[in-house]
Amino acid sequence: MTLMTEILQQVATGQLSPSLAEKQLEATRTAALGFANVDLDRPRRNGFPEVIYGAGKTATQIVGIVQALSQQSLPILTTRLSEKKFEALKPALPTAIYYATARCMTVGEQMVSRSKDYIAVVTAGTSDLPVAEEAAITAETFGNRVERVYDVGVAGIHRLFAKLEIIRGAHVVIVIAGMEGALASVVGGLVDKPVIAVPTSVGYGTNFQGVTALLTMLNSCASGITVVNIDNGFGAAYSASMINQLKSSVK
Structure with a gap:
């Protein structure tokens, strides 16, 4: 029993006045x-x-x-x-x-899922895994099913097409990429679901610790892409969780 429940029960039984309950x-x-x-x-x-x-x-x-x-x-x-x-x-x-x-x-145990839909976490390369796993663990903790699709970057784009059915089946897609950050645009042009792009600080000098990937994602011509901060897997997963667990107002 939570403290709030105890206070409300005390009000219901007359042991506590509403004004004192409000203060507590x-x-x-x-x-x-x-x-x-x-x-x-x-x-x-x-x-x-x-x-x-x-x-x-x-x-x-x-x-x-x-x-x-x-x-x-x-x-x-x-x-x-x-x-x-x-x-x-x-x-x-x-x-x-x-x-x-x-x-x-x-x-504590993960939250009980409020949605049958899943979030796909997609990475360009293995070096993006720390950010991807931050996103995946965050989403799972908040009660979402997660499908991981890792190492499917544009340097070997056939790997992406082999996993396209999984990605298209997601309710929300998180795309994580460093280097030039092109994967988000490619995925955004292939799916009809919201895409949350996460630039990572993975890359050589002119990646500028993620700034290049960030600018690429912000300038994407693919529609439906939202971009979060560099290496912010948590922020992407939080937003994806909110989208995935939205209840439709249409009856």
Whole structure:
């Protein structure tokens, strides 16, 4: 039973006045930890709980935030978490699961899927896997089925065509590519579903750590492509999850 349910039951039985209940509910919406002011109300507002960005936070701080969030909502996702930092916090969070390639940690079971449709995560090359797995783990944590289609870049485009049926069957497609970032345009011209393009910092000098791929994707002539920031697999998956789980208003 959640704290909110307890408060509402106390109001129903006359043990708590509505005004006092309102104050207590207000207090449950954030958790002030000194180093962080944790948003506990995000699942109600946005559908998904707050996600912890692990880079720049200490292991102790991450543990504190996870413990605060776990009082209100599960699962809890932490992104950009190094393996060394995970080993330091693991004793305090024994049920945590670490995904090394994705550099992500989850606490609590994945959300129950609200959609039978799936998200396809497509990469140009194997070097894009860290960003792709961040996207895939994020999407799965938030209750989506994910189909991974990896290493199908334009340098060997026949590999893409061999997987085209899987990609076309998705409700949303996330395309992840470095170098010149051409794969997003190719996929965008072949599917009738939303495409979320993620440029990666993979590439030689004139890739400019992902800027070249970003500009290519932003200038794509293929319709239906939305572009997120460089290496932002999380952001792509969050948006894809929202699209995948939209309920139709048409009856």
